[in-house]
Amino acid sequence: MGLSKVTINVVSGLGKTAVEDDSVSGLVADAVAIEGKLVLGQPLAVTSLSQLEALGVTRQWDLTNKVMLWHHAAAFYDAAPEGTYLYVMPVSTGTAYTALLSASDGQVKTLLDYAKGRIKLLAVSSMSETHAKLAAGIAAAQKLCDYMAARNRPLSVLLEGRALPTTAGTALDLHESTANRVSVVVGNDAAVASELEEYESYGAVGLALGTLAERSVNQSLARVKSGAVPVVTAGLSSGIADGEADYTEDLLEQLDDKGYILLRSFATRAGYYWNRDYTAAPLTDDCASIRMGRTLDKVVRIIDSRYTEELGEDYEVDASTGYMDAAVVKALQSELNDAVMQQMSGEITDLQVNIDPEQNLITSERLVAAVRVVAHGIVANIEVSLMAVSKIENND
Numbered sequence: 001m002g003l004s005k006v007t008i009n010v011v012s013g014l015g016k017t018a019v020e021d022d023s024v025s026g027l028v029a030d031a032v033a034i035e036g037k038l039v040l041g042q043p044l045a046v047t048s049l050s051q052l053e054a055l056g057v058t059r060q061w062d063l064t065n066k067v068m069l070w071h072h073a074a075a076f077y078d079a080a081p082e083g084t085y086l087y088v089m090p091v092s093t094g095t096a097y098t099a100l101l102s103a104s105d106g107q108v109k110t111l112l113d114y115a116k117g118r119i120k121l122l123a124v125s126s127m128s129e130t131h132a133k134l135a136a137g138i139a140a141a142q143k144l145c146d147y148m149a150a151r152n153r154p155l156s157v158l159l160e161g162r163a164l165p166t167t168a169g170t171a172l173d174l175h176e177s178t179a180n181r182v183s184v185v186v187g188n189d190a191a192v193a194s195e196l197e198e199y200e201s202y203g204a205v206g207l208a209l210g211t212l213a214e215r216s217v218n219q220s221l222a223r224v225k226s227g228a229v230p231v232v233t234a235g236l237s238s239g240i241a242d243g244e245a246d247y248t249e250d251l252l253e254q255l256d257d258k259g260y261i262l263l264r265s266f267a268t269r270a271g272y273y274w275n276r277d278y279t280a281a282p283l284t285d286d287c288a289s290i291r292m293g294r295t296l297d298k299v300v301r302i303i304d305s306r307y308t309e310e311l312g313e314d315y316e317v318d319a320s321t322g323y324m325d326a327a328v329v330k331a332l333q334s335e336l337n338d339a340v341m342q343q344m345s346g347e348i349t350d351l352q353v354n355i356d357p358e359q360n361l362i363t364s365e366r367l368v369a370a371v372r373v374v375a376h377g378i379v380a381n382i383e384v385s386l387m388a389v390s391k392i393e394n395n396d
Contacts (some may be wrong), residue, residue, distance in 0.1 A: 002114065003090065013143075013225065017348055019119070021085070021120075022120055022213075022217050022294070022298060023080065023085070023120075023121075023213040023214070024082065024084075024085045024087075024115070024118045024120055024121070024213075025076070025080070025085065025086050025087070025119065025120070025121040025122065025123070025210075025213045026086070026087040026088075026089070026108075026112070026115065026118055026119040026121070026122040026123070026155075026388055027069075027073060027076065027086055027087070027089070027109055027122075027123050027125070027209065028088075028089045028091060028107065028108055028111060028122070028123070028124045028125065028205065029067070029068060029069040029072050029073075029087050029089075029091070029125040029126075029206075030067045030068065030069065030090075030091060030093040030095075030125065030126060031057075031065075031067055031069045031090030031091065031092075031093075032065045032067065032093075033090075034055060034056040034057070034061075037055040037056050037117055038055050038090055039090075040075075041089075041090075041091065041092075041110070042090075042091050043087060043088065043089045043106055043110060043111045043114040043115075044087070044088050045085060045086070045088070045115070046073075046084055046085075046086050046088060047082065047083050047084065047086070048077065048082045048083070049073055049074055049077045049082075052069075052070065052088070052106060052291050053070075054203075057069055057070045057073070057108075058070055058203075059063075059071070059074070060359060063195065063196065066127070066196060066198045066314060067093065067359060068127065068199065068202060068206075069090060069162050070205075071192060071206065072123065072125055072205060072206025072209075073086065073088065073206060074206070075189075075204060075206035075207035075210060075211060075230075076123075076206045076207070076210035076213070077208055078207065078210060078230045079209075079210030079211045079213070079214050079229065080209075080210040080213040080214045080369045081214065082209065084210075084214075085118070085215050086325075087109075087111055087112065087114065087115045087118075087119055088122045089107055089108065089111040091107050093127050093128060094127075094128045095107070095128075096126075096129065096133065096136075096137075097124065097125065097126060097129055097133065097136065097137030097140055097141070098133075098136050098137060098140045098373070100124060100126070100140075100141075101124065101137065101140035101143070101144045102107065102140065102142050102144075102159070103143055103144045103147040104218065105220060106140075106144070108122070109144065109147075110143060112148060112153070112155075113183035114264050115194060117148075117151075117152075117153035118184060119155055120154075120155055120297065120298075121155065121156055121158070121209055121212050121213055121294075121299070122156070122157045122158065122209075122296070122332045123157075123158040123160070123205035123206060123209040124141070124157060124158070124159055124160065124205070125160040125164075125203075125205050125206070125382060126160060126162065127162075127198060128162050129160070129162050129163075129330075131162070131163050131164060131165055131171070131172065132163065133163070134159070134161060134170055134172055134184065135177070136200075137159055138159065138174075138177055138179045138182050138280050139177075139179065139185070139322070140157075141157045141181075141182040142157075142177075142178070142179035142180075142181060142182050142280075143177065144157075145157060145182065146181075148180075148299070149297075152300060152301065152304040153301075154181070154293075154296075154300050154301070155181065155182060155226050155297070156181055156182075156183070156184055156212075156290050156293050156297070156299035157182045157183070157292055157390070158183050158184075158205045158208050158209055158212075158261075159182060159183070159184050159185070159186040159203075159205070160185060160187055160203040160205045160237075161186040161203045161237055161260060162187045162201045162202060162203060162237050163201040163237060163238070164201070164203075164236055164237040164238040164255075164260075165238060166238045166240065166246065168237070168251055168254035168255050168258070169254070171255065171258055172258070173258045173259070174258055174259030174260065174278065174279075174280040174281075175258065175259045175278075175280075175281065175283060175320075176282075177280040177281060178280075178281055178282070178285075178294060179279065179280040179281045180280075180281035180285045180286075180287035180288065181279065181280060181287065182280045183208075183261055183277070183278060183279050183280065183290055184203075184259070184260055184261065184280060185203040185204055185205045185208045185260075185262075186203050186236055186237045186238075186249055186255065186260045186261065187203065187204055187208075187234060187235070187236060187237075187260075187261060187262035187275075188202055188203055188204045188230075188234075188235045188236065188261050188263075189204055189207070189215075189232070189233070189234070189235065189264035189272070190233040190234060190235035190239055190241035190242065191231075191232055191233060192204075193235050193239070193241070195269075200239045201237045201238070201239060202237060203237045203306075204231075204263075207229060207230075207231070208221065208274065210296075210322065211226075211229060211274065212277075212290065214226075216296050216346070216347055217291065217294035217297075217298050217344075217347055218291055218295055218346075218347040218348065218375065218376045219275050219291060220276070220289070220290075220291050221261065221274045221276070221277035221290060221291075222273060222274045222276050222277060224266075224269070224273055227271075228269070228270060228271025228272055228273055229263065229271070229272055229273065229274065231263060231271070231272050232271045233246075233265075233338050234263035234264070234265070236255075236262060240390075242265070242272075246275070252264055256275050256276065259278040259279075259280060259281075259314060260278070261274060261275065261276065261277070261278060262274075262275050263275070273335045276289070277289045277290040277291055278290075279293060283304050289301075292375060295344075295347065295348060295373070295375045295376075296375075297371065298328055298343075298344060298347070299344070299351075299371065299373055302339055302340050302343055302344070303336065303340070303371065305339075306335065306336050306339045307336065307369075309331070310367070315328050316328070317360075317361060317362060321358075322356055322360045322362055322363070323358050323359060324355075324357060324359055324361060326357055329355050329357045332355055332367075332369075333353045333354070333355050333369075333383070334353075336353050336369070336371070337351055337352075337353045340371075346376055347376070347378065348373055348374065349374040349375065349376060350373075350374040351371065351372070351373055351374070352367060352371070352372040353371050354369065354370045354371075354372075355367070355368070355369045356368060
């Protein structure tokens, strides 16, 4: 029959436990070994940039070796506060996304196993991946996400979308994919992109990762009230930057329509902001946004933590029916409801837990529950009707 476990199936529904740390993140990036300090393929955990720098991973080390491990980690801590856990996997340059993300023997899985399921957000960078290989990378990332979700260790993945085509029309339409836990970042910091030829086509996954780590699960990457990101001039991984003739509002609109994550500006605000928090999935998907996936994933982890306590437990049943006692059913419903609502106060609107009382534990040894979540909505667009009038009518 196999080991006892809690199985949680997240289904389409829109058409006290250990407290979860939603900010725990992972970063996979190209590197070169540093004797006695940094071993390729060997994960490590830090809570500050200075801990990486103590190993010899510095800005100059990045430039000398033409890699971006330090940069992505520095950008992460530019957005996320010091003390935030960042699990790091340094890998050999030239390793394909499909190899890194293999659910059987990829180095990303090694990192996830090392973190013992604590990682909720993961950024994967590669100096060698091209846009032509992006679809395969997205598919591999989603397969790994599905593998982890089946073990109640769900996560959201940010892929670096390197070498975006200069013409948006030839870029992959991410909404035609079905990878609702994978997102692609093509926006970058133009100042960083200009430092080396190898940096020109990078995507700012470290910065996006840190932005998400700093925010609660229900908040969008594009939340303006959180403030501008620490970028002086925004660019794209196609090699163009704000202020250049080819960098137009129309281009950004086209890339936004295709589901890419990039940086944009507002006429009435200084600085740059993320456009949206798309995943590589149809807009009709319940988890077409990172925030919705993160919200459901947090519910999954709380359910797993609370109901794992029930595995192997015995309960008295009604002798005349063989069904669970009504008081037990009510207690199991209310305890899970309380656990989720307490840990997700301000992050979800409401929760409903239903357990069919007509379940025969003696014959099935299986408890089936249905959980429905009402998430928060966000304001993505605002439409205002404005007119000049001679007087204001009182409609009270």
